[in-house]
Amino acid sequence: MRPIRHRKPDCSECQRCYDLSTASIQTAREIRDAVATRKISAVEVCEQALARIDSANPKLNAFLTVARDRALERARTIDRERHTGLLAGVPVALKDNIVTRGITTTASSRMLQDFVPPYDATVVRRLEAAGAIVMGKTNCDEFAMGSSTENSAFGPSRNPWNPDHIPGGSSGGSAVAVASGMSPIALGSDTGGSIRQPAALCGIVGLKPTYGRVSRFGLIAFASSLDQLGPMARTAHDAATALSVLAGPDEFDSTASQEPVADYVGSLTGDIRGIKLGVPHKMLEQGVEIAVRECFYGALEILRARGAELVEIELPHAPYAIATYYVVATAEASSNLARYDGVRYGFRAEGGHDLKEMYEKTRSQGFGPEVKRRIMLGTYVLSAGYYDAYYLKAQQVRTLVRRDYERAFQSVDAVVMPTSPTSAFRIGEKIEDPLSLYLGDVFTVSANLAGLPGLSVPCGLTPNRLPIGFQLTGRPFDEATLLQIGDSYERDTNWWKQWPT
């Protein structure tokens, strides 16, 4: 492991490159231990992270807002209080659909371009109580709708492994921030794969917890029955630490579960002997890039060598998951986004002569094309005459998707699949064909429909040096087993130590 430098990083003066061979910040665990034992000050860590952001962000567009003064002020407080919390002095980046008191929160939409929230999301309060330092807000697809971060009103983020390629999405900016060393931990939200897929495409770890494991209070809603917040990090260990901070009931979110919070870090024993992993081989037969398939089967061999038992399983309704997801998610989105009406907050268009005209102009000018597309689709599937054929039917198929997993978990402890069927495509490549982009969610949407936890772990690079990840899906509230498997895999591999060059 690369040691933390205690003085200025080599690259702090350079504004032109983002050469990460000199990256000074590695894992949250190292930073926290160094800060808690006063080997380095939180202010020094914060300054290093800000220097990295200054040098890399102009090219990669990971951050929309850098909370420089607030971060330094917090760092001084951490040093003064000799904070020893689980994330003492650890920089964190927040996806810009997580509200932050006093820091502009846009959801990457023109609609909320100047929105300054009057309160903090529960996850923000929990991170700060654990000593974490909020560095700023990261770019995403508008209202988290997309898988490439190209749907941001503020321009796409770029993959640090190759800036001509997408970083994935919708939590693309958060993935880039971690992958490029701007921040060791970032939060994303995941409605259909938006934490796991960008994590895979940027070569980092991404955890979507069980629905209800983490409070959604202060998350700008997209599809409320599917949305979940979770951490992105360089290691399973860091993700485990972050989840211990984030998880638990919340008086501001009645859907946040009372289920006891497990000892996620304690579960990282390295030992996965006897753990049964279900592999749905049938799902891999078509449409999976060769390099993804090879890396995935390579990862299975390592997991087997470490003592896991591989079992073939079937998920008979998996082929219907994408169609089901795009009906349910757009229906919920069309309802959730009705609140953007130009009255109480956000953008209002000029020239509306009456209230209805003002609504229509505001929403037409404030929303980007993908958001309009999904509102239209959601409105259609909920409208009279189509509700039963689309929305009700999709809710029934959702039950069947969920039952497939319940059946699988009678014989296996986790299901393992690639996270994304392909590596990162080029920016602009799929912009004309929304359906082709939706089909890339084939391995991730089921976990949201069934409410299950999912973890993406880096497992290789394509010949063109673009990252690939595999995904573990677990029983409800069994994040500990997923993290245990991911951590065990990391002990035999070094993908997580690689930096883009």
Add this chain to the structure above:
Amino acid sequence: MPERLTRADVDRIATLARLELTEAEKNLFVHQLSHVLEYAEQIQTVDTTGVPPTSHVLSHMPADRPDEQRHGLTNAEALANAPDPAPQAGLFRVPKVL
């Protein structure tokens, strides 16, 4: 093959969704939304006889907290992001309704 949606459908949905679309957007959406709906129709081939719908995946009923009065946002905080606030009256101002 005819598209799943007509221009009239798109107009009707846009009205329901309170969106004012340009001609170019309407033409694009007729095509793109038809394409997605055509794909989504595959769920209609699944036998769902007697299958209950899933509207949420919570294993327990949501937790209640005691019904006690507590402080929310102040009037000034609530109005701070409004495009057209009337702070003295403490209200949001909108164009005429009728």
